Amino acid sequence: MKCLIVAAGQGARLREKGELKPLISIKGTPLIERVIGRARDAGVDEFVVVSGYRGAELRSHLDDFSAREQVRTTHVVNDEWDRANGVSLLKAKRHLDEPFLLTMCDHLVDPEIFRSLMAAPFEPETVTLAVDFNIDNPLNDPEDVTRVKCSDGRIEHIGKVIRDFNAFDTGVFLCTPIMFAALEESQANGDDSISGAMNVLARWRKARVFDIGSHPWVDVDDPIAFGKAERLLESGQL
Template sequence: MKAVVLAAGKGTRLRPLTDDKPKGMVEVADKPLLTHCFEQLAEMDADEFVVVVGYRKEDIISHYGDEFRGVPITYTHQREQKGLAHALLTVEEHVDDDFMLMLGDNVFRANLGDVVSRQREERADAAFLVEEVPYEEASRYGVCDTNKYGEITNVIEKPEEPPTNLVMTGFYTFTPAIFHACHLVQPSNRGEYEISEAIDLLIESGRTIDAIRMDGWRIDVGYPEDRDEAERRLTGAAEVEAESASGDEEKPVEAADGE
């Protein structure tokens, strides 16, 4: 399954970290954000990365080249940042089957594989990793409504008054049907082509979209303090893993019966 990564943004809210680099190249725990994305996607056997670049695209292309750890990379160019649906259309000619979509400014330590597994079951036309957040934070994201079967019935992009606190996390799987929906999207009040509207068009056409609850954590790195929090969590997780490995090495081997 191919993996599409959206990395065209300027990251204006991340300044001064993005004064001299694109958002995807901001480092967290000594690695660019995009490297964290690629590592996660490679673990799920992505067979190609299709990366949407824009602002300072040369920085990304020169850093990664045409492959990452043996996985080929194709780049597409979003010349103007007009929303996620607009960005997604730049990859249409490169994707002809089910695919993963990750926003390149997220750091995950979560059950992404559950979303991919659900897509491969062929019972859903799309699957999204979702999480519950405090209501006061929900307006930063695409907010979801679900039915009793765990299917998404509506998505509202960054509402001023969120109807729920269940939000999309930035990891999705889709069939190519999403491209047709993106072509039908009209600019929002923000002047952007919102992926939430494309998703609603899929739902209205009878497509099934499953919500997979997040098990783990993720940080949407939108502000410098988000970068700091992601770094703190990654560093803490690494220390726990190191301590666990050290404990296993020091654990004495029990003698077999009779010895």
């Protein structure tokens, strides 16, 4: 199975740690290499990486990494990287005509999340989001994460500022190509984000959820989250 990694944004909130977010070193290893390594541990055998901000630098690094580690990697260039993250997915559409994993270059997750999501049964023409129902866990900031309202295994609503929610979006998805139709519909309505597409899928009753249980994950989006990820890596929990 292929894994699409979104790595196009500027990552300004982590600028004090490095100029190019995917290549910021955490415990001696660039973030994006850790993301790729975890997906490979779960059985992913090919990657599609969307780059944008300082993309030539990232692509050069990944070419060296891919050659060294024998990782099959396809590059997609997003020259509209200052728009919302759904634009990056649409740029990769022609490379993904079968079910695929989707994740972000700054989300460090337990490989078991990838593994279990890929092994779980899913319906054709749906998208499944791995969600964390442990919303009282201090590991991820509830004011920063994307919130999800789930019911009977389906997404009802998703967004940063929704008030009625019972889970967090981990940034890990199992997609079918219907995701691209939802992205196009959302974009036509003025929302370029992945969450916008998931809300479209929710209206179509095509958005599913997968409970990650107690498996850890961190959105390494600012210095505080970076410190939490470092401590989890040091302790062997992540």
